[in-house]
Amino acid sequence: MLSVEHLSRKEQVIRKAAELFREHGYAATSMRDLANALGIEAASLYSHIKSKEEILQSLCFGMADLFRDSLNGVEIMDIPYSEKLRKGIIGHIQVMAKDLIASAVFMNEHRHLSQPYLRDFLLLRINYINRFKKIIEGGIRSGEFREIDTKLAVMTLFSSLNWMPNWYDPSGIINPSDLGNQLADMLIDGLKNK
Amino acid sequence: MLSVEHLSRKEQVIRKAAELFREHGYAATSMRDLANALGIEAASLYSHIKSKEEILQSLCFGMADLFRDSLNGVEIMDIPYSEKLRKGIIGHIQVMAKDLIASAVFMNEHRHLSQPYLRDFLLLRINYINRFKKIIEGGIRSGEFREIDTKLAVMTLFSSLNWMPNWYDPSGIINPSDLGNQLADMLIDGLKNK
DNA sequence: CCATAAGTCTACAAGCCGGTAAAATGCAAG
DNA sequence: CTTGCATTTTACCGGCTTGTAGACTTATGG
Numbered sequence: 214m215l216s217v218e219h220l221s222r223k224e225q226v227i228r229k230a231a232e233l234f235r236e237h238g239y240a241a242t243s244m245r246d247l248a249n250a251l252g253i254e255a256a257s258l259y260s261h262i263k264s265k266e267e268i269l270q271s272l273c274f275g276m277a278d279l280f281r282d283s284l285n286g287v288e289i290m291d292i293p294y295s296e297k298l299r300k301g302i303i304g305h306i307q308v309m310a311k312d313l314i315a316s317a318v319f320m321n322e323h324r325h326l327s328q329p330y331l332r333d334f335l336l337l338r339i340n341y342i343n344r345f346k347k348i349i350e351g352g353i354r355s356g357e358f359r360e361i362d363t364k365l366a367v368m369t370l371f372s373s374l375n376w377m378p379n380w381y382d383p384s385g386i387i388n389p390s391d392l393g394n395q396l397a398d399m400l401i402d403g404l405k406n407k
Numbered sequence: 408m409l410s411v412e413h414l415s416r417k418e419q420v421i422r423k424a425a426e427l428f429r430e431h432g433y434a435a436t437s438m439r440d441l442a443n444a445l446g447i448e449a450a451s452l453y454s455h456i457k458s459k460e461e462i463l464q465s466l467c468f469g470m471a472d473l474f475r476d477s478l479n480g481v482e483i484m485d486i487p488y489s490e491k492l493r494k495g496i497i498g499h500i501q502v503m504a505k506d507l508i509a510s511a512v513f514m515n516e517h518r519h520l521s522q523p524y525l526r527d528f529l530l531l532r533i534n535y536i537n538r539f540k541k542i543i544e545g546g547i548r549s550g551e552f553r554e555i556d557t558k559l560a561v562m563t564l565f566s567s568l569n570w571m572p573n574w575y576d577p578s579g580i581i582n583p584s585d586l587g588n589q590l591a592d593m594l595i596d597g598l599k600n601k
Numbered sequence: 602c603c604a605t606a607a608g609t610c611t612a613c614a615a616g617c618c619g620g621t622a623a624a625a626t627g628c629a630a631g
Numbered sequence: 632c633t634t635g636c637a638t639t640t641t642a643c644c645g646g647c648t649t650g651t652a653g654a655c656t657t658a659t660g661g
Contacts, residue, residue, distance in 0.1 A: 222638080240434035241519065244619060256621080257639045265619065321515070325435065361593060365586075368574050369567045369593050376566035387556075395556060399563050403597025405489060405552060416608080438649065451609045453650065 223261045226251065230268045231314045239269055239322040269322060270330055276319040277337045279308045284344055294352030295401055301345055302400070303393030305374050310381070310389035317378040342367060370400055417455045420445065424462045425508045433463055433516040463516060464524055470513040471531045473502045478538055488546030489595055495539055496594070497587030499568050504575070504583035511572040536561060564594060 229250050233242040244265055248255040262268055283304035287297055309316040323334050346367045352358035358366075373396060381392065423444050427436040438459055442449040456462055477498035481491055503510040517528055540561045546552035552560075567590060575586065 238432065238434055238518070240432055243617075245617080253638090254640060255619085256641080259620065260638060324432070359596075362581075362589060365589055366593065368570065369590065372567045372570035373563045374566075376562065376570070380562050392559075395559055396563065399555060399560060399594075399597070401597050402553075403593070403595050405595050405597075437647075439647080447608085448610060449649085450611080450651080454608060459649070 226258060226261045227268050227271060231272055231318050234269070234322050235314050235317040239325040266327060269318070269326060272315050272318050273323045273326060273334055276312070276315050277334065280305065280341055281337065283308045284341070288344065288348070293357055294348055294355055295357050297348045298352065298401060299394070299397040301348060302374065302397045303390060306377065306393035306396065307389050309378055310383065313378045313381065313383060320375050320378065342371060345370065373400060420452060420455045421462050421465060425466055425512050428463070428516050429508050429511040433519040460521060463512070463520060466509050466512050467517045467520060467528055470506070470509050471528065474499065474535055475531065477502045478535070482538065482542070487551055488542055488549055489551050491542045492546065492595060493588070493591040495542060496568065496591045497584060500571065500587035500590065501583050503572055504577065507572045507575065507577060514569050514572065536565060539564065567594060
């Protein structure tokens with residue numbers, strides 16, 4: 214067990230599941246659909262995964278780890294808060310861009326996690342959001358940012374970022390780092406000409 | 408038929424369905440769940456609606472009409488493009504605030520529409536988005552807005568607005584009109600102090 | 602007081618759901 | 632050439648799915 218073949222087959226199952234979960238949603242994707250897409254019988258899936266929800270868990274918590282780590286270096290840097298926010302945004306975009314499908318599942322399907330996994334997931338998410346909120350609060354205190362409602366600001370920020378997996382075309386001309394910079398421009402500086 | 412009672416009972420069914428669709432998703436909500444929430448048997452639902460999907464259709468296309476109409480007066484006004492955008496944003500927010508539950512279903516569950524309804528729905532949506540895109544393009548031409556990627560701008564805009572039903576608390580202190588103005592501030596002027 | 606209609610019920614159809622058990626298959630190392 | 636393991640298959644379980652048929656209840660207005 215734990216051979217390369219086994220792991221890769223399990224990974225294949227999870228990846229195909231992610232595609233179907235993204236396209237039709239977790240609840241509307243049956244294990245028979247998944248098996249069919251892989252060219253095997255539904256029962257065969259259970260040699261690789263314990264349950265349908267285990268797939269969702271590995272997708273959601275796998276992405277949560279990547280998001281958490283991406284922000285680690287940024288907070289302690291000795292740079293203006295607007296630059297911290299910019300780096301946080303770019304990191305967030307790059308994590309999503311590395312796996313757009315898993316990101317979309319992470320964003321849209323996590324509510325189908327059962328307890329206690331749902332609770333744990335939501336705690337990880339609120340923690341991550343609060344780290345961004347602190348950066349914005351710092352920027353307001355330092356006078357870099359206007360005195361805006363921080364809850365509203367952080368909700369606007371994450372709304373804009375997290376919808377990206379639903380429209381970004383990775384085969385297009387713009388790369389993830391540029392996209393992150395442009396999104397940061399728009400959110401930090403706004404649409405208006407100064 | 409068409410008595411007040413009949414209409415109101417049908418409306419009750421649709422409203423309760425909207426609540427469940429928002430909370431658990433369309434696919435994860437069974438007609439038994441819905442019947443149970445109403446205190447009746449599942450079969451009784453079919454005296455009021457033709458099918459589960461008919462409920463989703465009425466919710467999605469009902470909201471689509473409201474969004475379309477909310478923008479009608481704005482485009483022909485003789486005001487700066489930034490003001491047109493602001494009024495468009497406030498109108499969009501107010502339509503959502505009038506029915507947060509139906510709005511959430513509209514945003515998150517429309518993909519479960521079957522053809523040809525899904526196609527029609529997506530056409531309505533892209534049309535609505537393009538009307539905002541034209542306002543932004545006008546603002547760039549007039550020099551009011553920076554020379555930003557319009558697709559990116561309009562996606563950022565709608566991401567920020569459309570996530571609102573998922574976090575806005577209507578019993579809180581901020582009213583929909585103020586919320587629309589604050590969102591417009593943030594999107595048009597950005598976070599940064601000038 | 603009865604006709605009408607709305608609303609609900611029981612019973613059921615036909616099929617899909619996630620998941621299990623145990624046998625069969627294919628393959629690679631000893 | 633056989634042992635052992637990964638993988639898949641067939642057959643199945645109990646329960647849930649949307650939706651239908653037809654009978655029953657309840658209320659209202661003439």
